[in-house]
Amino acid sequence: MAPIRPRLVLALAAALVGTVLAAPTRADDTPVAEPADYTLAVHPEREGPAIDPTMYGVFFEDINNAADGGLYAELVRNRSFEFSPVDNAAYTPLTGWRTTAHGGATGTVRTVDDADRLNERNRTYLRLDLSGHGAPGSGYGVVNSGHGSGVAVRAGARYDFSVWARTDQRRGTRLTARLRDADGAPLSAPLTATVRGDRWTRYSGTLTAGATTSGARLAVTAEGGGVLRLDMVSLFPRDTYKGRRNGLRKDLAEKIAALEPGFLRFPGGCLVNTGSHQAYEAPTWERERSYQWKDTIGPVEQRAVNANFWGYHQSYGLGYYEYFQFAEDIGAMPLPVVPALVTGCGQNQATDDPALLRRHIQDTLDLIEFANGPVTSTWGRKRAEMGHPKPFGLTHLAVGNEENLPDAYFERFRQFRAAIEAEHPGVTVVGNSGPDDTGATFDRLWELNRQAGVALVDEHYYNSPQWFLENNERYDSYDRRGPKVFLGEYASRDNRFANALSEAAFMTGLERNADVVKLASYAPLLADTHENQWRPDMIWFDSTRSWGSTSYEVQKLFMNNTGDRVVPSRASGTPQLSAPITGAVGLSTWATAAAYDDVRVTAEDGTVLLGDDFSAGDGRWTRAAGRGTWSVRDGAFVQSDQAAQDTLVTAGDPAWRDYDLRVKATKQAGSEGFLVAFGVRDTGNHYWWNLGGWNNTRSAVEKTVDGGKQTLVENATTVETGRTYDLHVQVRGRQVTLYLDGVRWGGFTDDSRAEPFRQVVTRDAATGELIVKVVNAQEAPARTRIDLGAEPASRTARVTTLQGAPDAVNTAEDRPVRPVESTLTGVARTFTHTFPAHSVTFLRIATR
Incomplete structure (x- = not known):
């Protein structure tokens, strides 16, 4: 007998008592859906794959201000006056600073890079020319506004202040540091020191906050006359994670530790392999270099600085030593990533310099020695000098990140791997599969990794919730004898609970395939609410607070309850209807000027749904504000802004189905090609044929659901400037076929099940x-x-x-x-x- 439905029970009850009862509703009066029926059978007598204790981990990249102003606990912004327009067009060496004076004192402030600098890697310092005016106790100097809304302090908490200084005054110069509020009122007692001598010397002390605020300022002033030079002005909370000097912001570190991660992947991401691969060489050093580990160890005042790929400055105060220490503190396996001398993240360049390649390979061998070598070794001694005589126990190391030149990357990867395995056979060398979950680059890199017997291959993808619901079985068909998977970066593209649910559904498939998927880490890890470059993110923060996103809660639940072995089980599925692809049509560009003409949409029976040669203007097309510059020119519909991205304009009926779209397209200028959309429901839900995408290196059909994209089919087609192309998209049910200049370009059937x-x-x-x-x-x-x-x-x-x-x-x-x-x-x-x-x-x- 079929089970009696709840609404039937309600109806029967109402009939018996003579009263009409409403269907169940929520507090907001929306009806509650009837339960769907499922079965779940567990088979404890069978044995599923073992789950490694390192299955789930975290990936830290300095994106979204995750390091300076984030996990790295330093409270002073631009502490060494190294900010530069190279980092960000809005930056100067005095970003974060302003002058201050009291008691009638006067002077001038300027930043200098000359022979009197603190050291070769810390090149810019602050010069105060003090006039000697003012009453006794007067002062002239600078105030730092900290990160975000200000310097965050708690009443009664202690903060360690330090500065490197030198003076030309024989009797010395009196220096004062103090916490203030935004209006200049004191928030701490003054800390004073007398700077003596014209050689750089470090002065330090402790400030105690008298109030709790997120908007404090640090004021550093000097009394008297002469020239005072300052550098590395620092303010650190005494209460860092584990109480470590030069340590980590406690609440952020604790939230990461609460995940109980099995590994820590660092430092990137796009930081690793973008920019120049040259070593630091004064005086011609570069500010846009790839992340190189030797720049980031030793005394902080001697470390290099760099322009961050994500558009800001990175101090390297949080460096490789601190990463290794943090991994040890949270019980995670360290997994560093080193550059392979092939750029990624859309740059697509390979460095052909044998000497430079040999140097990076040696640097990687030195890194392993830094992590694992005895104190009698060169780099093991460096580690011991920094305070950690015991080896960190490095077992895994990745070479490269999201390279889109598979053969060039793998040629270099082989050389890294051979050198590492020769000297350190116990270290697993991790390869990668490029920036996407599928496609020509992905397939080629997997082929190369498989042929070479690579142990672990790093996959990355950021997709829509729909994709994650559709791809639970992704790893069911992977070769059990081939390389294992390190899912180093993945997330559904937003921070809503719907995104987290889709990720959770996908993670059940990761665990079911624990014999193939050995490591997995959501990304990115951290994001500053005041300034960020990417969404979604796991943990959000401002200067005083931090909180986990809905995805954090899902990740924590899985990471804290992983288990040791999968127990085979089987559940029934959800009945689903296969509705046809429906939607209007659209035209778009990405960093390209292009002209479209003779747009024609016909139904399967030949009925003309839309015919537009733009002789009557563009009145049939809908555009959104800020999406490019569209106009009719010379009888064509032209988008002329070469800087604009995603300039989608649409026409037609969202209910259209089973139709043919034809259009003539001509690239006029720019870096990419054409975007011809179909199945358009709105600007965040559609398909488009991306011809000449990714800087005109390949073409694909992408499906966008709630703003998140996934690739359905692709090939290596590129687009020529000035040539007119005939494009034809045929939609039948859920099957799509595409023709370029009358020749079949490709096709797909979008019939994947989004199982909830x-x-x-x-x-x-x-x-x-x-x-x-x-x-x-x-x-x-x-x-x-x-x-x-x-x-x-x-x-x-x-x-x-x-x-x-x-x-x-x-x-x-x-x-x-x-x-x-x-x-x-x-x-x-x-x-x-x-x-x-x-x-x-x-x-x-x-x-x-």
Whole structure:
């Protein structure tokens, strides 16, 4: 007999009592969907793959101001006056600083790079020319505004101040440091020192905050006359993570540690392999260089600085030593990434300099010695001098990041790998598969890695929630005898709970394939709310607060409850209809000027749905403000702004289906080609044929769902400037065929299932519990008949649930998505449990 539906029960009850009852509703009066029915069968007698303790980890890259002003606890912005327009067009060496005076004191301030500098790598310093005017106790100097809204201090907390200084005054110069509020009122007692001698000397002391504020300032002033030089003005909270000097911001480090990560991948990302690969060489040193580990160790005042790929300055105060120390502190395996001398992240250049390649290979060998060598070795001694005689125990190292020139990259990778394995056979060398989840670069790099017997291949992808719901089985078909997968960067493109749910659904597939997927890390890790370059992110922060996104809560739940081995299980699926692709059509460009003409859309029976040669203007097209510069010129529809990105204009009916779109397209100037859209529902939900994309290196059809893209088919087609192309897109049901100049270019059938109900079961050897992990990413509750395959040891189970609205976002003020602990009763070999709509649920069930 079919189960009786809840609404039928309500109707029967209403009839019996003579009262009409409404359907169930939420607090906001929206109706509650009827439960969907599922089954979940667990097979404890079978053995699934073991899950390595390093399965889940974290990836730290200095993006979104994650280091300076973020995890690195330094409170002074631009402490060494090294900011430059090379870092950011708005920067100067005095960014973050302004002059101040009291008691009638006067003077001038300028930054200098000359022979009197602190050292060759710390080149710019502050020169104060003091007039000697003013009353006793007067002062002239500078004030630092800190990161974000100001210097964040807590009442009663201690802050370590230090500065390097020198003076030309024989009797010395009296220097004062003090915390102030934004209006200049004191927030601490003054800290004074007398600078003596015209050689650089470090002066230090402690300031105690008298109030709590996020908007404090650090004032450094001098009394008297003469020339005073200052550099490396620093203010550090005494209360860093683990109390370490030059340490980490405590709340951020604790949130990372709470994830219990199995590994820490660092320092990038795009930082690793973008920019020049040359070594630091004064006086012709470069400010746009790839991240090179030797620049980042030793005394902080002697470390190099660099222009950050993401558009700001990086001080390298947080360097390789601190990364290794942090990994050790949180019990994570360190996994550094070194440049392979082939740029990535859209730059696509290979360095052909044998001497430079040999130097980077040697640098990598030296890095392993720095991490693992005895104190009697050259680089092991450097590590010991920094305070860590014991080796860090490096076992994995990745060469390169997201290179889009597969053969050039792999030629260099082989040389790195051979040198490392010859001297350090215990270190696993990790390769990569480029910047996407599929495509020609991906396929070629996997082929090269497989042929070379590489142990681990690093995959990266950022896709829509739809993609993650559709690709749970991605690793089911991977070769069990081939290289294993390191999923080094992945995320669904937003920070809503719908994104986190799709990631959770995907993670059940990662665990089910734990024999193939050995390491996985969501990215990026950190983001400053005041200035960031990327979304989504796991942990958000401002100068005083930090909070986990909904994705953080999902990651933490999985990372804290991984288990040791997968227990095979099987669940029923959700019935799904295969609706045809429907939508209007569109034209767009990306960093390119292009002309479109003779747009024609016809139905399958030949009926003309749209015919536009633009002789009557562009009135049939809808454009959004700020999306390029469109106009009709010489009988064509032209987008002329070469700097504009995603200039989509649309025409037609969102209900169109089974049609042919034809258009003539001519590239006029710029770096890419054409974007011809179909199946357009709105600017964030459509398909487009991207011809000559990625700086005119390849072409693809991309599907965009809620702003997140995924690639459906691609090849190496490029676009010539000045040539007119005939483009034809044929849509039939969910099948699309594309023709370029009358020749079939490619096609696809978009029939992947976005399954909202996913599960995996693992066993925790330490507790003997089964961990039943269920994701229900749909509006309907999932009423599930669970068969454990054996009697449990207890009739109760521990439950942890994440639940929320799909659009819910965690903020500093509100965390609508957070774990809720409860106890489930009535657990038996077979029992029924209803998993809430839009939820992630973990059941810990004791077994015999």
